[in-house]
Amino acid sequence: MVLNRELVNPASMKQALIASARRLSGVNMFEQGHRKLDLIRAYQILNRYKPQSQCPYMWPYCSQPIYYGGMPTIVNVTILNGMGVTGRILDKPIWQPYLPQNGDHIDVAVSYLPVLWPWAGALADSISVAKKSASWEGIAQGHVMVTVSSPVGNNSEVDGEMTSMVKLPVKVKIEPTPPRSKRVLWDQYHNLRMKNDPLYWDIDGGQ
Structure with missing residues (x-):
């Protein structure tokens, strides 16, 4: 069977490799x-591959609701630029909440590298719950709009730049802020913004 080359790209390859990987026994x-x-199993998955967005791809963040006062969830995104070796992000990425889908219940801040080189760039979406939603529960959605520009190649008869727009969908589950006695402080990546005391009790804002 021949792979559908139009569906084979770095993103689909990553999904196939993750979905086909086998768990090691005795290792956490x-x-x-x-x-x-x-790799054989990954090839079989690519043979029947369809674009997908599954929870295991973003686990454990996709399975956890967020709440007001908690640490922001940061999603790092790699932008693959197929228009040329070099490129740049035009203006500032825009957060566009879907108001019928409660997008105004979350705040999204974007940090990014303005230059894409070679062939790729990165940005990070920081997602947190708006203050007005401290007691709200539901699903909030929207997207971040990014516009990428690359110069036309020297061999082209057309001068100027090519542009492409990318929509990065955001969908999160929100729950009311739980009382302090029901929270668990768990951060395996050691990125908590703490003071001198590593057991500082007020790390999540004391909400």
């Missing part, structure tokens, strides 16, 4: 990462 999730590669 932080020691084995995304498990042991199984």
Whole structure:
């Protein structure tokens, strides 16, 4: 069977490798990462591949609701620029909440590298719950709009730049801020903004 080359790109390859990987026995999730590669199984998945967005791809963040006062959830995004070796992000990425889908219940801040080189760039979406939603529960949606520009190649008869727009969908579940006695402070990546005391109790804002 021949692979559909139009669907084979870095994103689909990553999904196929993760979905096909096999768990290592006797090793916890932080020691084995995304498990042991199984290339034959990955090839079989690519043979029947369809674009997808699954929770395991963003686990554990996709399975956890967020709440006002908690640490922001940061999603790092790699932008693949197929228009040329160099490129740039025009203006500032725009957060566009879907108002019928409660998008105004979340705040999204974007930090990014303005230059894409070679062939790729990065940005980070910081997602937090708006103050007015401290007692609200539901699903909030929207998207971040990014416009990428690249110069036309020297061999082209057309001068100027090519542009492409990318929509990065955002969908989160929000729950009311739980009382302090029901919270668990767990951050395996050691990125908490704490004071001198590593057991500082007020780390999540004391809401």
